[in-house]
Amino acid sequence: MEREDGWKCQEIIRVFSLVALLTLQGAASQQVKVDPEVMSYPSQTVTLRCAFPDAGGMELTQVSWIYEPKDGQRSNIAVFHPTHGVNYPPSPLIGRVSFLTPTTLQNPSIQISDVQMTDEGKYICEYATYPSGNEQGITSLVMLAKPGNSATTVTVVAPPVAAGAQPVVVARCISADGRPAAQITWVTAVNGNATSVSTAGANNTVTITSQYTLVPTPVDNGKDISCVVIHRTQAKPEIFPMNLAIEFLPQVVIVGYDNNWYMGRTNVVLTCQAVANPIPTTVTWKTISGEMPETVQINGNVLTVLKVDELVNTTFICEVTNRLGTGKNQVSVMVREPSAISSNAGVVAGAVIGCLLALLVVAAIIAILVTRSRRQQQGYHSNPSHGSIDKKLRIFGAGKKASKNGTGAGGNGAGGNNNGPIYVYNDGPCQGLTEKPNQHAPLHLGGRGDEPVTTAQDILLSNELDEAERRKFDELEDEEERYDHFGVGGPILQLRPPHDQDGIMGGYLDDDMESQHDGSVISRTAVYV
Known part of the structure; x- marks a missing residue:
């Protein structure tokens, strides 16, 4: 354990x-100080710097530069020893690489002249130290090559039917021989896809080819599309604006037929309009029967019918041809009867008659308004102040008819009865008799010498009364004559109206009554009922 x-x-x-x-x-x-990245163009001289500023008690014995290509083996390209001096071993850079002078272990920088695109890679500055061993720093040399950029559209033919058609290349953009590889993008409103391919070029350069593909249609012809190339050597992106080139058969449309070609109509026109790429070369007019009517004239894409007849009742065909082929369209004409003209004339005549009737109605209204205005302004002929036709007049003791011998009862002859007041019957809100002064009566009886008297003749002549009122006035005046003749040679008495028992009417006074030889009392003023 x-x-x-x-x-x-x-x-x-x-x-x-x-x-x-x-x-x-x-x-x-x-502690080894180098530049992380150095860029250079072909044929230039590039400097790779290296330094060991602070050894910190370590002993620096030797420094070496090692080249490591992107795809290849490492190799020593330069060695410096304080005792043995400088050495340049065999390498792809021999003869083009050298130490900067004066050479020291603290600053062993090198330079490479006439750099090539193949010189791109990693460059390692390595120190041999005691007792720490080897110390190193890595610099990446990036070779730049400004690419040649170009873009172009590809002319394609639109298939007759878009369904099932395959996408084709309609535009191509190339960034050739660049280092590093360029980036290509597309800007367009058409619906398509972009694909890019990278190809290795000479001297370690790269060529980028980008293609834009879509299923072409006639509506895509002339649409905008732009290629945008971005590269490290360019201050800003390079843009190539273009227009798509889609070829297609002529698309034909015939305009001008309004479905109202009637017998006898003149100078009707059909126009054949076509859109195509490439431009159409010929335009041909035909009929479905093969015979063109005699009244038809053709001038290019315009067909004119001088006069519509039965032969025009056919189908006209327009054919337009370009390099790809022929496109056509047709219109079938239906000739109508001339009744279409009369119907139009009837509409116009109806409109004119309607306008005339409207004018007549307006004129009639104006005439009625003018007549009414004049009547209201004039009133009765003898007294303009009586303008209303709603008043029914009753005359007491005035306006008698002239007698046959030329002296009326109201004249200067004997028995004249023109000194009494005139009473007017008012149909207004306040109905009843009202007194109107008589210009021939004395002032104490209500007479005014400065106002004219409205007589029965004035009322009848004013046309303000109906026929029944006129007859009534005639009867009243006849009755007045009898009263006047009855009083010839003697005084005429006035009777008080039945509704004026209180003596309201100032002109009817008790002393106006006069006794007769037979014992009766009669008013000096004749009475009309």
Whole structure:
């Protein structure tokens, strides 16, 4: 048991010592100062620096440079010993590698002239020290080669039917002989895929070829697509804008037929429009019967029918040809009867008649409004203040008809009855008789010399009363004449209206009544009922 325990302890100590040694070597290796990476172009001279600034009590005995290509064996390219001097062993770089002067163990930097693309790889600066052993630092030499970039589209033919068609290359972008390899991307709106292939070139260069593929269709022709190349030697990405080149058969459309070709219609036109790549070379018009109507004229892609007749009732075919083949389209014309014209004329005539009727209605409304306005402004001929036609007038003691001998009862002859007031019957909210002054009556009876009197003739002439009212006025005036003749040569009495028993009407006074020889009492003013 004791032996086993001792053996385990020895193993633990041995592992610990190994770890400690590796740690010390890692820490010591950091004392060799080199450039992690150096870039150069072909044919240039490159410097690889190395230094051991702080030995820390260690003795530096020798320094060596070792070349390790990316794919190959390691080889010494330069050695310096303080006693034995400089040595350049056989290597791919012999004759182009040398130490910088003055050469010391503390600064054993080297330079390589006329560098080649194959010189790319790792360069190790290794020190031999005592008692630590070898210490080293690694520099990577990166050779740069600016690539030659180019891009182009590939002209392809769109298949007749897209279903089942295979993708084809429509654009290609190349970054040739670059170091390191370039990165290529695509920018486009079309739906496709990009693939890239890397190929080793001369002198350790790389060529990148990228292709864009899709199933071509006519609508993709002319679409934008750009190739973008990114490389370490370029200050910014290089962009190549392009347009896709998709060839396809002519796509033909005939326009101009409005489905209203009637007998006798003139100068109707059909136009044959085509889209194609390459450009169409010929346009041909045909009919399904093989005979073109005599009234048809053809000028390139335009077909004109001078006058529509029965022969135009056919199918017109337009054929367009380009380098790939021929595309065509057709339109079937149906000739209609001339009734289409009359129906259109009827629509126009109806519109005109409707406009005229509307104008007549407007004119009639304006005429009615003007007539009503004039009537309201004029009123009765003898008294403009009476403009309302809602009033029914009753005249008491005025406006009698003229007698046959030329002297009316209301004139200057004997028995005149023009001194009494005029009463008006109002149909308004306040119904009843109202008194209107009489210009011929004395002032104490309510007469006004400055106002005209509305007579029965004025009312009849004003056309404001209906026929029944006119007859009634005629009867009243006849009755008035009888009263006037009855009083010829003597005074005429006035009777108080039945509804004015209280003496409201100022013109009817008790002293207006006059006794007669037969004992009766009669008013001086005639009475109309």
